[in-house]
Amino acid sequence: VITDPDTIAAFRLDRSGWDPGGQPLGVIQAESVAQVQETLRQANSDRIPVVVRGAGTGLAGAATAADGELVLDLSKLNRIREISPLDAVAVVEPGVITANVNRAAVQYGLRYAPDPASLEISTIGGNIATNAGGLLCAKYGVTRDWVLGLDVVLADGELISTGGRTRKGVTGYDLTSLFVGSEGTLGVIVGATLRLEPVPAATATVAAYFADVEQAADAAARLPALAAVVELIDPATMRAIDGTSEAFLLVQTDGGAAHAEADAVQEALSSTATRVLRARDSGEAERLVGIRRQALPALERIGRPLIEDIVVPRSRLAEAMRRLSRIGTETGVPIFTFAHAADGNLHPIIVIDRNTVGIPDEAWHAAEQVFALALELGGRLTGEHGVGVLKRRFVGTELGARSHRVQQQLRELFDPHAILNPGKAL
């Protein structure tokens, strides 16, 4: 138990930029499941709000702790309990860094595919709590698609197990999927059984530049293969990255047919792109992937980026790119957009002055228009970052009143005394 104010301060925020203010009661650094159970039992009986925390890399504020709240840190529950090549599963504790799951699996020729950008710094427990996405989702699915079973401590401290060790299994309701993405509001994830798959035999990389971002979006939506990676960067962001002002599209195919698929992609892109590049070796591939990787650092040189995270159906991607740019122009708030294009998952980045404290009104105003656009185009408020605190007031609009109410009732069922991350997610 940490009660020293300076140390507590290091555990009260995440990477969302949201500051709830005040001072948490303390931090529990759990070293066993039994300690998590005891913490919840006590907190539930004393009605103390508990904020569960992995590495604090959340982007929506779900891991921020306010005045009078207790932080339950799971980063020391960080053992990989088992990699079973025969069952193609990993059994892990929540505090394991996501990339380490993969490093352990790769020794057996297997991998855990979900690859949020934070995978080297975020924990698998946090990934599960937010149903994290990443670059590979259009082909390989999101975190939820890779979680077979969970150990969860309920609000009153009792431990349950959900799911199992197999992909099939239809006894009872799918509690596993319910806990995935619940942002610490339904229970505390203390163990997970993850599905693994063989590492793809090969990867091929194609990149293309387009004079027109809508043409790039259109090309991304009409690729002739199910690509592993389809990343789109708008001209404004490219200007920040390397001074070019064209739209950039990065496509990676993988598996035994990666190169044949990349040939087809290359040919398809040629019809509208100004330039198409094909990586001839891993160094060239790395250089092309590096362009996408520079997007956020490049914007960080301009100011403080507020990362939005909407989803639209892929058929509306070109329209979304155009309308986002228009929102920027109309509001006078610069919006830079890159996207996991095959998913229709866009990250419109609002860059504000570095010295601004909090989030200025005009940025909120632009963000609201971004959210409204997502819903208008048949999309969703958040694709992979979660609702947290920042998007909470828009949730009802997306879900609809009755569905929202059902979800709140569900939450009350799991947490009757409202101790689990109150004020977050719904």
Added chain:
Amino acid sequence: VITDPDTIAAFRLDRSGWDPGGQPLGVIQAESVAQVQETLRQANSDRIPVVVRGAGTGLAGAATAADGELVLDLSKLNRIREISPLDAVAVVEPGVITANVNRAAVQYGLRYAPDPASLEISTIGGNIATNAGGLLCAKYGVTRDWVLGLDVVLADGELISTGGRTRKGVTGYDLTSLFVGSEGTLGVIVGATLRLEPVPAATATVAAYFADVEQAADAAARLPALAAVVELIDPATMRAIDGTSEAFLLVQTDGGAAHAEADAVQEALSSTATRVLRARDSGEAERLVGIRRQALPALERIGRPLIEDIVVPRSRLAEAMRRLSRIGTETGVPIFTFAHAADGNLHPIIVIDRNTVGIPDEAWHAAEQVFALALELGGRLTGEHGVGVLKRRFVGTELGARSHRVQQQLRELFDPHAILNPGKAL
């Protein structure tokens, strides 16, 4: 509304062999979502139990209707509303025959992968309600992995929508996954948005015979590629199919690298198989697949098959095959087993005398040992058929008391007056 007793009789049973007896009140054949809503509204206010029905192909009794219950038949809600090649989704009504979803998608080079054996006679609504499996699940996942969004009429008649049209989307809890596999107990599915994927470029087929079923199971668990189909048939079933008494393993690889993967599979199987066959054309592939397809018809010639449906981790498959055979010997009840081997999903078939009415005690006794075996090996009671009526009394053992209670509370939340398929699933 059908109240004629003879017609009602045609709607009161499914394919489980379970007969609850008595006479349902009547059958509502809904032709619109509004009629489903009105039916539920009325039934909820009058406390009349409602059994939702698609094609009645269920194997666990979930679609059987007892005395005083109302059957809600959705087979006339059978339009495919949309196939969107750009978004790679199908939007369908629940009464569409599953194979028809695929036939519509294939015109765009896309497919809906889940392939329960019943796909030509079962409805997509029923597939969703049971989270149906099939042959392709180890590589392509189960029905739940293909459902992006649902329209659901709640017990009181109100309509909600869950999920969306995209693979990503983390606003709120995953109600979609909760309804999938809920066997008609949480709401009535009246629409679904399904994910589609490109049809694989190629398929290759390998088959092998083994003197020893455990060696066959072992080979199935250790394949050098992520195969699309891995079907295992035990010697007893093979004897019924074609008089051979060896274990049979059918492997299909698919995608751009199908043939290279099949080469590797062929070589791997050669080390322990007595014979390995590689299909040189689609006719030969069809003949090898046909052997598996004959399994159930062959057993139907011997007597009345009771189809069990357990799951074990793949690493326990060989042990499961051995122990199932031993249960057959010890109880004197003949057990024939075939398996979706890559999933660890076994169908131990108890064949009883054709003239027996109901399920004899010794068959129940053997089935109980089969269920106990599944749980002992770290598996599950049902992989793809559901709990229905038949496995209900074993559910608590698999789930554990607290998890079972949580699920019952969840059910009460969605259906406070217990009108939705009472006596089923939990």
